[in-house]
Structures are given as structure tokens and as C-alpha cells.
Amino acid sequence: MSQAAFDVSRETQTRLDRFLALFAQWSARMNLVSASTRNDVVERHVADSLQLYRLVGTRQWLDLGSGAGFPGLIVAIALAERNEGWVDLVESNRKKAAFLRVAVLETGARASVHDVRAEAMIDRVPDCDAVSSRALAPLDQLLGLAEPWLCKGTRTKGWFHKGRDHRSEVSKARGSWQFDLVEHPSRIDRDSVILQIANLKRL
Incomplete structure (x- = not known):
């Protein structure tokens, strides 16, 4: 991996x-990511996750549907150098959760792995600064999963990677939710964005 490039x-x-x-x-x-992106993991997944870390920085994170570790585990690896911040990785697939545990151990990432569904996390992690997710669900459903944290006030913000259909997802979500939105253009894919969401309220 090129140090200069990233x-x-x-x-x-x-x-x-x-x-x-x-x-x-x-x-x-095992299938950690789709076969179509497996050969481009550095650019499509690692670099894409690092740009989120650069936007948000050192925080207490909750990463929903962590899968193969994007973006949450990559953020946790970046946090290790500062020895600050923490990421709670939520992945209900036991095999993927096993991979995450090994990766956390061997990279020294600042993270914990929870092999439960997102709905079970509010008792384990009642507060956080950032809720992130990538390729887990359409935005309206994702906001429902993140609601216990995003509805607590201005401190906690959602950071969600979305692709070329993000405008239609935002439009549909506004039919059920009120929220403040900032769109950050992706530095990796010109058709993608990172949606920053705050002040979430159910209509």
C-alpha cells in the first residue's frame, strides 16, 4: 500500500x-465483500474508509453493519496511532465478526466487536459521537437503526457512505424523518458522497 497515496x-x-x-x-x-470489488480493495474500500476518518477524526464511534471492516475497522486502525478514540463494530454475521476480531487483535485497532444486530446495541453503547455505516441499508431504514443515538441532540452525528442514488434515498427518507444534512463529495468516487446527518427527528 502506498504511504504517499493515502x-x-x-x-x-x-x-x-x-x-x-x-x-x-x-x-x-468466505465472501467478505462482493466479488466485483475484491480486486480493488485498497481504493474501493480502504481509501474510501480513510476519507471518513479524515472528516470526523478522533471520536467515540459506533459502526453499524461493519462487514469486512469498512469503514469502522479502518477508522479504528487509524485511531491506534493516536491512542485515542474507540470504535464499536457491530456485525451480526458470526463469520464476519470472527474475521473482525482477528483483525482487531493483529492490527492493534482501537475497537470492540459485537456480533449482534444493531437494535441490541443501545444497552451496550448508550452514547457515542459518530454513527457510521457503509452499504448496510437504504437511508430511511438506516436512520431507523441509528435513531436511538441520533435523536439525543446535536452531539451525535451520522456519517453514511452513499452512491449515485443518494438523492433519491434522501428524498424518500425526508418523507419519514426530519434532519440536518451536509453532503461531502467523495474523494474516491465522483458519483458517491458521505452524508452527514444531525438533529434527527421522526415525523
Whole structure:
């Protein structure tokens, strides 16, 4: 992985390289990501996750539907260098959760893994600064999952990767929800955005 291309320190680069090696090993046995993006994991997944970390920074994170670790585990790896912040990774698929646990252990990422559904997390993590998710659900459903944290006031914000259909997802979500929205253009894919959502209220 190119240190210059992704603007990471040598320490973080070493951790990311270890993650990529584990990802390759486990992908040979199970589908961690779709086959169409497996050969472009650095750009499509790792770099895409790092841009979210650069937007939000050192915080207490809750990552819903963590899957193969994007974006939550990559954020947790970036946090390790500062020894600040924490990411709670939520992944109900036991096999993927097992991969996440191994990756956390071997990279030193600042994260915990919870192999439960998002609905079960409010008792485990009652407060956080950031709720993130990538490719988990349409926005209106995603807001329903994140509601217990995003409806608590201005402190907690949602950070959600969305693709070229993001405008239609936002429009549909506004039929059920009121929220403040900032769209951050993706630095990786010109058709994608990161949606920053705050002050969520159900209509």
C-alpha cells in the first residue's frame, strides 16, 4: 500500500498492510465483500474508509453493519496511532465478526466487536459521537437503526457512505424523518458522497 497515496504514517501503513494480508487470507475462504470489488480493495474500500476518518477524526464511534471492516475497522486502525478514540463494530454475521476480531487483535485497532444486530446495541453503547455505516441499508431504514443515538441532540452525528442514488434515498427518507444534512463529495468516487446527518427527528 502506498504511504504517499493515502497520506498515512509508516506505523498506520504497517497496520493497514497487515489488515490487507488478513483480508486476502480470509477472502479465499468466505465472501467478505462482493466479488466485483475484491480486486480493488485498497481504493474501493480502504481509501474510501480513510476519507471518513479524515472528516470526523478522533471520536467515540459506533459502526453499524461493519462487514469486512469498512469503514469502522479502518477508522479504528487509524485511531491506534493516536491512542485515542474507540470504535464499536457491530456485525451480526458470526463469520464476519470472527474475521473482525482477528483483525482487531493483529492490527492493534482501537475497537470492540459485537456480533449482534444493531437494535441490541443501545444497552451496550448508550452514547457515542459518530454513527457510521457503509452499504448496510437504504437511508430511511438506516436512520431507523441509528435513531436511538441520533435523536439525543446535536452531539451525535451520522456519517453514511452513499452512491449515485443518494438523492433519491434522501428524498424518500425526508418523507419519514426530519434532519440536518451536509453532503461531502467523495474523494474516491465522483458519483458517491458521505452524508452527514444531525438533529434527527421522526415525523
